[in-house]
Each structure stands twice: as C-alpha cells, then as structure tokens.
Amino acid sequence: MGMTITEKILADHSGKKEVYPGELITAKIDLAMANDVTAPLSIKTLEKYGIDRIFDPEKVALVLSHFVPAKDIKSAEQAKIVREFAKKHKIKWFFPEGEGIEHTILPEQGIVVPGDLVIGADSHTCTYGGIGAFATGVGSTDLAYALATGEIWLKVPHSMKFIFYGKLKPWVMGKDLILHTIGQIGVDGALYKAMEFDGEAIRDLSIEQRLTITNMAIEAGGKNGIIAPDEKTIEYVSARAKKPWKIYQSDADAQYLEVYEWDADKIEPLVAWPYLPSNVHPVSESTHITIDQAFIGSCTNGRIEDLRIAATILKGKKVHPYVRCIVIPASKSVYHQALREGLIDIFLEAGCVVSVSTCGPCLGGHMGILAEGERCISTSNRNFPGRMGHPKSEAYLANPAVVAASAVLGRIAHPEEVVKLEELEVST
Amino acid sequence: MVIRGKVWKFGDNVDTDQIIPARYLNTSDPKELAKHVMEDSEHPDFAEKHHTGDIIVAGRNFGSGSSREHAPISIKYAGVPVVIAKSFARIFFRNAINIGLPIVEAPSAVDEINHGDEVEVDLDKGIVRNLTTGKEYTATKFPQELQAILKAGGLMEYAKQKLRGNA
Incomplete structure (x- = not known):
C-alpha cells in the first residue's frame, strides 16, 4: 500500500x-x-x-x-x-x-x-x-x-x-x-x-x-x-x-x-471575523467594519513578500487618521531586506509604526495591545477572545494586502478600493 | 482512581488564550498561573470562586490554540482534579497527559451535565457518573501507553520509572 x-x-x-x-x-x-x-x-x-x-x-x-x-x-x-x-x-x-x-x-x-x-x-x-x-x-x-x-x-x-x-x-x-x-x-x-x-x-x-x-x-x-x-x-x-x-x-x-x-479561481480575499479562525467571510461582505488598528507581521505573514505587497498598497498613501498601522518584519533579515528595498520608507511615510522583530501584538504580548472594544485587522493567525488584548477587543484576520488597504480606508477594504490593478501594471 | 466534584460547565472551543491569557505568560510559576486560570473564558470569575476539587466540563476542542503547557498547569494547580470534554485539541491533550492532569473524553456525557451538577469519574474504568441525574456514561479509552504515563503522574515520572524498570 x-x-x-x-x-x-x-x-x-x-x-x-x-x-x-x-x-x-x-x-x-x-x-x-x-x-x-x-x-x-x-x-x-x-x-x-x-x-x-x-x-x-x-x-x-x-x-x-x-x-x-x-x-x-x-x-x-x-x-x-x-x-x-x-x-x-x-x-x-x-x-x-x-x-x-x-x-x-x-x-x-x-x-x-x-x-x-x-x-x-x-x-x-x-x-x-x-x-x-x-x-x-x-x-x-x-x-x-x-x-x-x-x-x-x-x-x-x-x-x-x-x-x-x-x-x-x-x-x-x-x-x-x-x-x-x-x-x-x-x-x-x-x-x-x-x-x-x-x-x-x-x-x-x-x-x-x-x-x-x-x-x-x-x-x-x-x-x-x-x-x-x-x-x-x-x-x-x-x-x-x-x-x-x-x-x-x-x-x-x-x-x-x-x-x-x-477551485481557487472562485476564492476572493477573505476575512476571519472574531472569535474563531473558521468564521470566514469575503472581504466584500466585511467592508462595513471600521477598525482602530492594523497589524502587518507575525509568523503567518511577516515575510518579505508580505511586506512588499503591503508596501504596494501603502506607497504614496496615508494611514487613516483614526487608525494606527503597526508593521513588524518577522525576522531581522526580513527587516534588513525591507530597508534595502525602500519598503520601510514607504511604511514610515504612510504613517505606519515599524518595530523590531517580535511576535508582539499577535498574542497580545506587547507592541500593540488592544483596549476594551477596540478592533484590529491583522495578518496573524488567531482571533480568539482576548487574543490581542482586552477580552472584549476584536481581531479580524486577513492577508497583508487587505490589511494594508484597510489601514488606509479605516475600515475593512478590498485592495482594489485603494490601488487599481491597471495603474500598478502601468507603473511597473 | 475515583474523583468526585462539582461541575463548572464551559462551551466548545475553549482555547488556551481563554484558559491562561498570554499577558500572564511572563512567568512559569504554577501558583501564579493558577490565579488567572479561565480568566478570559465565559466564567472569568472561575479562579476566584471555584473550590479545590471542582471539575471542568466542556464541549468540543478544549484547549485549542497555543502549545503553552501553562494552560494545563494552571488548571492542575488550581486544584481541578479532572477535565471532561467532548474532545481535546491535540497539543493540550499531550500536555495534560505529560504533566499528569487527568482528562476524560466523554462526548455523550457532556450534553447531559449541567453547571453545578455533582459528577463522579472512575478513571480506571473510564466511567462518568452524573450524581445529580443518576446517569452513567462511558468515556473514550486511551491507548495503554498513555494510560501508563497518566498513572505514573506524567511523562518525566514515567520515563524515570521506566529507566528504573518499574513501568
């Protein structure tokens, strides 16, 4: 056998x-x-x-x-x-x-x-x-x-x-x-x-x-x-x-x-709503949800390719005034590479906070804990009650493009709402 | 071994962040951890109000999420003698056995046990009795090797006894 x-x-x-x-x-x-x-x-x-x-x-x-x-x-x-x-x-x-x-x-x-x-x-x-x-x-x-x-x-x-x-x-x-x-x-x-x-x-x-x-x-x-x-x-x-x-x-x-x-071609960008990673909804059904924080990082999505795609969205844009966007490269070499590629500049100019590599906010450890009633969209892996801070805070899980787009609009957003694909193709 | 105690009832998917939130993981002192057990769960007052000997009864996938052994440790050192659930998440399952916290999988029992019921668990026979209703249920039997680890009081004790030729 x-x-x-x-x-x-x-x-x-x-x-x-x-x-x-x-x-x-x-x-x-x-x-x-x-x-x-x-x-x-x-x-x-x-x-x-x-x-x-x-x-x-x-x-x-x-x-x-x-x-x-x-x-x-x-x-x-x-x-x-x-x-x-x-x-x-x-x-x-x-x-x-x-x-x-x-x-x-x-x-x-x-x-x-x-x-x-x-x-x-x-x-x-x-x-x-x-x-x-x-x-x-x-x-x-x-x-x-x-x-x-x-x-x-x-x-x-x-x-x-x-x-x-x-x-x-x-x-x-x-x-x-x-x-x-x-x-x-x-x-x-x-x-x-x-x-x-x-x-x-x-x-x-x-x-x-x-x-x-x-x-x-x-x-x-x-x-x-x-x-x-x-x-x-x-x-x-x-x-x-x-x-x-x-x-x-x-x-x-x-x-x-x-x-x-x-069929992968039928899948659109998804968001896992609180309080289970299985509580999955398409982004298109999540755009009414406003956010207080956006987190790009973690062992799930903190590698160089993740930062590149987030930077594609954030380049020349500003993080929404009522949102803090925290970017944490998942390793020192990712951080270094992002620096060499100018991605860190893009994040800082967009108004993001960039931190040294750590698991940090993913598990409600440090570097971006949520207060009672606050809502975060995150590239990490868990959205259990209290995972990222106060037991009555909320974490939504998504890919780095969705998180970056949401940081700009102050609510959960499809990347297309921030960056038109045609414009990207012309510029690259 | 027969364990008897009053039930605290929990739902499905009680994850390790609910059992012992990460904000308390900056220590590995069992007594400190026990002070915060179940703090982010549906019974946030568990640590304060439960009595030594009270039993946790929960639904599916108990202990899901993190590998933190602090979760079963906080339960054990809070004086909870056994956890009964419909199913356990894989790493929690291993950790509980490895530290000698008895766990019992009894899917049929859980739905018919209510918060505050008096329950008796016969670990050797794999039987759960709800003394409040008088009903009896069979628990899922673990492989012999795992039973031996639990009986020894955990993996390291088991290994020690095995090295001495006692297991």
Whole structure:
C-alpha cells in the first residue's frame, strides 16, 4: 500500500519500512525548538529531574521571540533562563531578541530542510511543512523529554488532502486559501490529522506563501501541514540549507481519510471575523467594519513578500487618521531586506509604526495591545477572545494586502478600493 | 482512581488564550498561573470562586490554540482534579497527559451535565457518573501507553520509572 509524505517521513525517523495511521511510534528528531515562553518550563523540568546533558546541541534551536526585547522584568527573567541555558549547553541555534520569530528564521536560514522531523514548543511549528518537513507543535514537557533523549512518541496521523485547482484571482494569497480551508472544515476539522496541500494553485505559490498555509494548519486542529517539495522548494532550499535534505513525495495510491477539491479561481480575499479562525467571510461582505488598528507581521505573514505587497498598497498613501498601522518584519533579515528595498520608507511615510522583530501584538504580548472594544485587522493567525488584548477587543484576520488597504480606508477594504490593478501594471 | 466534584460547565472551543491569557505568560510559576486560570473564558470569575476539587466540563476542542503547557498547569494547580470534554485539541491533550492532569473524553456525557451538577469519574474504568441525574456514561479509552504515563503522574515520572524498570 502506498504512503503519504507524512507517513514516509515518520517511517524513516522511526526505523520502520512502513507506518500506519493510529500506530504509536517513537521517532528520532532532527531539530527541537523552543522560545522564551516555553523553554523556561522545559529547562525547569530538566533541572528537576537532574538531567544535565542535551542529546545534541547542534539539533536544538532556542529563539527569544515572544516578549522580547523584554517588555517587563518577569519577561527579562524568562529570557535570561533561556540565554544561560543556551550558553551552558552550547546550543548551536540560539537566536537572541530581535533576530526574529522562530517560524520565520528556521526555514529562512536553512536550519530546517525538507524531510526533517521537527518538534517545537510552539503551536505554529507546523509552518515548516511548507518546505516538505514533518513539523509539529508540542508542550514543554515533550520538549524536555526530547532535549534529553532526541526522541518523541507520536501517533501516526491519518492524512487529509486539500487540492486547489486553477489560478488565483488578483490580491488573493496563500492566506486566503488556508482561511478558506479552515472556514470549510472548522477549527477542529482536521483534529489530530495531517493536512496535505496540493494542486495547481498551490504549485503556483511562492515558498513564502506556502509557509503561510502550513503555518495555520493548527488552526484547523491539524497535527501537521505539509506541501510536497517541487522545483521551487529545491531552489529555495539550495540557496540556504545548512545540511543535506531529503525529498519525500506521497505515493499515487496513498490513503487519505478525506480529499477536498476546490477551485481557487472562485476564492476572493477573505476575512476571519472574531472569535474563531473558521468564521470566514469575503472581504466584500466585511467592508462595513471600521477598525482602530492594523497589524502587518507575525509568523503567518511577516515575510518579505508580505511586506512588499503591503508596501504596494501603502506607497504614496496615508494611514487613516483614526487608525494606527503597526508593521513588524518577522525576522531581522526580513527587516534588513525591507530597508534595502525602500519598503520601510514607504511604511514610515504612510504613517505606519515599524518595530523590531517580535511576535508582539499577535498574542497580545506587547507592541500593540488592544483596549476594551477596540478592533484590529491583522495578518496573524488567531482571533480568539482576548487574543490581542482586552477580552472584549476584536481581531479580524486577513492577508497583508487587505490589511494594508484597510489601514488606509479605516475600515475593512478590498485592495482594489485603494490601488487599481491597471495603474500598478502601468507603473511597473 | 475515583474523583468526585462539582461541575463548572464551559462551551466548545475553549482555547488556551481563554484558559491562561498570554499577558500572564511572563512567568512559569504554577501558583501564579493558577490565579488567572479561565480568566478570559465565559466564567472569568472561575479562579476566584471555584473550590479545590471542582471539575471542568466542556464541549468540543478544549484547549485549542497555543502549545503553552501553562494552560494545563494552571488548571492542575488550581486544584481541578479532572477535565471532561467532548474532545481535546491535540497539543493540550499531550500536555495534560505529560504533566499528569487527568482528562476524560466523554462526548455523550457532556450534553447531559449541567453547571453545578455533582459528577463522579472512575478513571480506571473510564466511567462518568452524573450524581445529580443518576446517569452513567462511558468515556473514550486511551491507548495503554498513555494510560501508563497518566498513572505514573506524567511523562518525566514515567520515563524515570521506566529507566528504573518499574513501568
């Protein structure tokens, strides 16, 4: 019987020829990752059990990303615990504050490569499936165990397949395809499952936009999101890989629990209204909603391509006087690249606030918390009650073009309302 | 083990931001976390008004969202002995088992348990009894390996016992 890409990676990492959905396996990991919120708990656990050595310091990434640069003394203490641990154990992939968000850094710097098995103490670890790795989020105890042993117990997930046919309409991005998926199957529609994405529209997407899709697999309850590597993946990885990689593909006769087939050309830019990522509406039905804040950033949509498209909208425009627009490049190298390309100038001239790389406002951490009753449109991934601030604030999720257009008009807006496509084509 | 307690009832999709909002994640001290448990949920007064031994009963997809282990930790250290839900989000499920917080999947029971009911859970037999209505329900059985981890009191305790040859 054929296997899916997820099953093949799990089989290879557990020393088996084949694995079956439902089977419990012990898998060897290629990379274990944690951040300033989750690592301190893992470190305390290791200390409690007197474990003084790490399975392989070259296979560990520790990233200070959430509450840094430290927003208060307690956060500084947490970061300090991680910093000292990284120093003590000579952790190879330690990224201090400002380097960026783990899910942007690790693929960008070629620390995660296709075929890897990665576990991370952060739910958006599933992002790395965008380059054909098996990656899943775990908690701090799982991570502590993995740091000690280099292994993790996993239940082999059933796979679901999502095929997008056709071409995307203008201003429709990877974000809209994943919002469409979650809107269709619900926030637990892929609970414990592997979500595999394929089809012409997926193949047409850049690697960055594919990473946006797999990033939000967790928002449908998925164990992992994955897109089998192709020439684009190989080109992306070749330019940055820090180690050899292995390409896996699903067999033609692989078994899927469910297969969804959608026409991508019928999808328009979408907005997930509060308080679930599955509460999805077309932008055209959302234009009556006024906003107080617009946030462009996060591990979902804070990469260079996201900033470029936002800048396309904001160039020569002004952010609405009653709106604050916060732009946070998701890594230092994204920030640097945006600076070189003049994007930061465009944002500042439009009246945006630009900050050092951090997860910041996405999780209501810092750098743009919402007050009671305030409303934010955001390129991030969650719109739960209180996610971005006060329990009675509201977050709307959309792609960076929609968020930028909304920042200009002060209400949720289609990019076409701000920039005419014909004008763009003439000018470029 | 048999657990008995009074029910606090919650709806579907109680996410980890509702269980322990990110504004409190600048500490990993269990006692501090427990002070804010369920603060952004439909029962924001839970931390203040619940009694040790009270049980959380919720709908589908309990613990969705973040991987923060602070969520099950805040529940455990608030003295909640067990969470009953129709289903659990994947990472919360792992985390609860790994830290030794008993969780029970009993979809049929949840609809017929009301806020304030008295409930009894037999963890070994996988049975939920609503003592207020007298009805009994069967819980979903977990694989043996997971039961062993829960019984040991969590993943690290399990690993320790296994290394010593006790598990």
